[in-house]
Amino acid sequence: MNESEFFIVGANGQLGLALRAKYPNAQWADKDELDITNKQSVEQFDWSGIKVLLNAAAYTNVDGAETPEGRVAAWAVNADAVGNLVAVAAQNDMTLVHVSTDYVFDGTNDLHTEDEPFSPLSVYGASKAAGDLLVSLAPKFYIVRTSWVIGEGKNFVRTMISLAEKGINPTVVADQIGRLTFTTTLVDAISHLLTTTPSYGTYNVSNQGVPASWAEITREIFAIAGAANTVSDTTTAEYFAGKAGIAPRPLQSTLDLNKIESTGLHLRDWRDDLKDYISSSN
Numbered sequence: 049m050n051e052s053e054f055f056i057v058g059a060n061g062q063l064g065l066a067l068r069a070k071y072p073n074a075q076w077a078d079k080d081e082l083d084i085t086n087k088q089s090v091e092q093f094d095w096s097g098i099k100v101l102l103n104a105a106a107y108t109n110v111d112g113a114e115t116p117e118g119r120v121a122a123w124a125v126n127a128d129a130v131g132n133l134v135a136v137a138a139q140n141d142m143t144l145v146h147v148s149t150d151y152v153f154d155g156t157n158d159l160h161t162e163d164e165p166f167s168p169l170s171v172y173g174a175s176k177a178a179g180d181l182l183v184s185l186a187p188k189f190y191i192v193r194t195s196w197v198i199g200e201g202k203n204f205v206r207t208m209i210s211l212a213e214k215g216i217n218p219t220v221v222a223d224q225i226g227r228l229t230f231t232t233t234l235v236d237a238i239s240h241l242l243t244t245t246p247s248y249g250t251y252n253v254s255n256q257g258v259p260a261s262w263a264e265i266t267r268e269i270f271a272i273a274g275a276a277n278t279v280s281d282t283t284t285a286e287y288f289a290g291k292a293g294i295a296p297r298p299l300q301s302t303l304d305l306n307k308i309e310s311t312g313l314h315l316r317d318w319r320d321d322l323k324d325y326i327s328s329s330n
């Protein structure tokens with residue numbers, strides 16, 4: 049496929065920036081240029097020549113989505129607006145690539161396959177599940193379900209490195225288990241799907257490797273960065289005790305990667321991508 053026939057919406061987020069780096073000749077728009085919640089703007093946009101519509105737009109403020117305004121915004125961007133994209137994808141014969149989340153599950157299963165029924169705990173998770181259902185109505189679609197995304201901008205790895213630099217020894221939750229997903233790995237998986245064109249549907253994508261808690265990941269970050277800081281374990285319940293407006297989080301976020309790997313994709317261990325990420329951030 050010719051990347052000049054690709055169009056990225058929500059192009060200024062972590063994933064959007066990674067897609068722009070992967071496909072420098074793709075066309076793109078940020079929220080100011082194309083607000084996907086504006087049905088008329090999406091309908092009237094000139095989609096001629098576009099074969100692949102990559103949706104990197106989302107409302108991702110998990111706790112913000114629990115507020116009265118956030119609830120409305122999360123549903124507008126993650127569900128309603130996705131319906132706008134599904135409609136234009138169908139009308140213009142575009143393949144729609146959409147990104148989902150482990151938050152569509154309650155995290156009671158240790159490992160999430162693509163066909164696990166939705167069981168979202170939070171407003172964000174419910175709005176994303178609604179978006180997935182809409183995308184599944186598109187004639188040509190890939191839903192890439194991912195977890196714990198690390199790319200450009202503010203993220204967990206950068207926060208922990210900055211704590212280390214300030215000499216802070218953080219207390220970190222040790223009962224949420226999953227794998228990081230570096231945006232480089234995520235966009236390589238999207239590219240693999242678009243190049244090898246397996247059956248349309250949902251594909252889990254995260255980095256490979258032994259799943260770990262946020263506390264274990266923090267220890268790995270400090271070890272790679274050569275920081276002597278220590279990490280104390282806590283539980284999610286203790287960490288958020290007394291704090292208002294916190295969205296419930298799934299405790300088990302690990303995604304089963306067999307489906308995408310059976311299409312011939314090798315996913316890198318999260319520890320290897322973490323090393324590269326930290327060394328390239330220095």
Ligand SMILES: NC(=O)c1ccc[n+]([C@@H]2O[C@H](COP(=O)([O-])OP(=O)(O)OC[C@H]3O[C@@H](n4cnc5c(N)ncnc54)[C@H](OP(=O)(O)O)[C@@H]3O)[C@@H](O)[C@H]2O)c1
Pocket residue numbers: 057058059060061062063064078079082083084085104105106107108125129147148149150176194195196197198201
């Ligand atoms: N981050 C994670 O850990 C994680 C985990 C699992 C799945 N995901 C999924 O992965 C995808 C990419 O996430 P990300 O981390 O790249 O998110 P992100 O960094 O928050 O980027 C989302 C982008 O969408 C834009 N946007 C918001 N509303 C929009 C609208 N109405 N029209 C057009 N653009 C709009 C945002 O612009 P503004 O910033 O200007 O609002 C932002 O640039 C999302 O579908 C997310 O649900 C993320």
